[in-house]
Amino acid sequence: MSRKLTVAIVGATGVVGSIMCRLLAAEREKWGEIRLLASPRSAGKTLYVGDEAVTVQAISAEAFEGVDIAHFDLPDDVSAEWVPVATEKGAVVVDKSATFRMDPEVPLVCPEANPDDAHTRPKGVIANANCTTLALIPTLAALDGAFGLRSMSVSSYQAASGSGKEGLESLYAQIDKSAGVERIGTEPGDVRAVLGEEYDAPFGAPLALNVVPKVGGWRDGGWTSEELKVRNESRKILGLPDLKVASTCVRVPVAVGHSQAVHATFEREVSVAEAHRALRDAPGVDLVDDPENMEFPMPIDGVGKPGTQAGRVRRSIDFPNSLEFFVVGDNLMKGAALNSMQVADLVRRELEAKQ
Ligand SMILES: NC(=O)c1ccc[n+]([C@@H]2O[C@H](COP(=O)([O-])OP(=O)(O)OC[C@H]3O[C@@H](n4cnc5c(N)ncnc54)[C@H](OP(=O)(O)O)[C@@H]3O)[C@@H](O)[C@H]2O)c1
Structure with a gap:
């Protein structure tokens, strides 16, 4: 032995x-x-x-x-x-x-x-790879293998714990401090006034009752490091050096679980049924797509799960070879x-x- x-x-x-x-x-x-x-x-x-x-x-x-x-x-x-x-x-x-x-x-x-x-x-x-990319890859690998991925546009909704211990603790502290303040978030500047600058550190702005369209540091051309990671790391892992990627990364007041809205374009038209089959059979992917019964990926349901949750799969109305879908991955687990x-x-x- x-x-x-x-x-x-x-x-x-x-x-x-x-x-x-x-x-x-x-x-x-x-x-x-x-x-x-x-x-x-x-x-x-x-x-x-x-x-x-x-x-x-x-x-x-x-x-x-x-x-x-x-x-x-x-x-x-x-x-x-x-x-x-x-x-x-x-x-x-x-x-x-x-x-x-x-x-x-x-x-x-x-x-x-x-x-x-x-x-x-x-x-x-x-x-x-970074947690945003890792949540995406199991779905992209399956769809690329089946239909040939040409490009994607991704918008992320990223949890506070993506910023480590400090980020998670800051979100909880911000929620505590703002809870019970009557009608907070309805007047200009009131959230900043209640929270003060002491909570800006991990995210650059208050996160409670807010979303922050900046994850990581600033890079040339107004991009953030996280947005460039989604592009560059997806290309490297998938072995698609010319994959066209646009990405906007946003921090949201969620504890754990990064969500992403994806617009992906393939070599040919893909039906929802074909995409469902590819995702259902994909390792590391849980297909959660029964909207009429309110079943779709959400961080509160994806937390602690090993697989990437994928759902809300739709054929793009105006882009014949494209699909829209939503994924959630636990940034601390698969991420x-x-x-x-x-x-x-x-x-x-x-x-x-x-x-
Ligand atoms: N959070 C996520 O969702 C996520 C996802 C993917 C990748 N990552 C990456 O994973 C890594 C860890 O992230 P995290 O979120 O777990 O961060 P974290 O909660 O802030 O933990 C950081 C760890 O690093 C240790 N550390 C800090 N400075 C050190 C030093 N000078 N020497 C030795 N140890 C030191 C800390 O030890 P002490 O407790 O002793 O300070 C702590 O154990 C980062 O590179 C991050 O980018 C994070």
């Missing part, structure tokens, strides 16, 4: 890290030692992987000694510093930051679309932790087979 691999969760105290611990507990028997790492602020804390109490260690070169697979759940700049340290120690890194995603020597893997890419990793790093676990499983099988 082969040795069970040592796995580390780096950034275990964050919102994604906490879901990683939960998912790892569900497949505990596959792994050997589990190490949980975070910043020195968290060193000595106890976290649980199922019933197993694990003491959090401060990130250090020594902490990667003997680690076979390391899940990185850290801010971009911290990943940039520590991923090379982990790979130098021999770990295969599955990184969720944006740092390595577009590096041509780093595969960007969503197992529903390009699982084989996980096995060619010249730098010892596999990148996880982050679950995808990383799926990728690690591909690597685990490969490494165990070589022992």
Whole structure:
């Protein structure tokens, strides 16, 4: 019998890290030692992987000694510093930051679309795409395989937890502070006046009773980093370098679950029945499309689910080869932790087979 691999969760105290611990507990028997790492602020804390109490260690070169697979759940700049340290120690890194995603020597893997890419990793790093793209890919991979995807226009409705622990806590605090204020949101400036500037930090503006059409940092031409990620990362994962993509990313006052309205154009006309068949059979997709019975994807129903919920499928009225549909994906599950676990499983099988 082969040795069970040592796995580390780096950034275990964050919102994604906490879901990683939960998912790892569900497949505990596959792994050997589990190490949980975070910043020195968290060193000595106890976290649980199922019933197993694990003491959090401060990130250090020594902490990667003997680690076979390391899940990185850290801010971009911290990943940039520590991923090379982990790979130098021999770990295969599955990184969720944006740092390595577009590096041509780093595969960007969503197992529903390009699982084989996980096995060619010249730098010892596999990148996880951003949570918006990952929610979309299982639907796009299925529709592209069946009908040939030519272009898409995407509008997102993204949850506060996409901004990490700080974002989620800020949304709850904003809801608390605005709750009970009579007729709040009906007069110019009243939401800002009640909340004050102290809540602007994670989103750039108040999020309670509001939507914010800015996710990520500003880039040339008025785009945001998130909008460019949806375009560039979708192209890389799907192996469609010329895919035409337009995207507008918006933060909404939802705790968990990114929603997206998609207008997708194919090589030929596609009926709703054909699209339903492709989506129903697609790995990682749950078709939720019975509008007359009020069944369609919503974040409150998609939270905690492994699959992307897809529904509201319609033929575009004015665009013969296009479909409109709506998807919801749990940004912490498929959008982050679950995808990383799926990728690690591909690597685990490969490494165990070589022992
Ligand atoms: N949230 C999402 O929906 C989502 C989806 C896809 C990808 N991601 C990506 O996943 C990563 C983690 O995101 P998150 O939302 O979980 O963030 P988070 O809740 O803010 O957690 C950040 C984690 O990083 C650790 N950390 C911060 N600075 C550190 C340092 N200097 N050294 C060592 N550890 C440090 C924190 O440890 P302490 O607690 O000790 O500070 C914490 O464990 C990010 O790259 C993010 O872009 C997030």
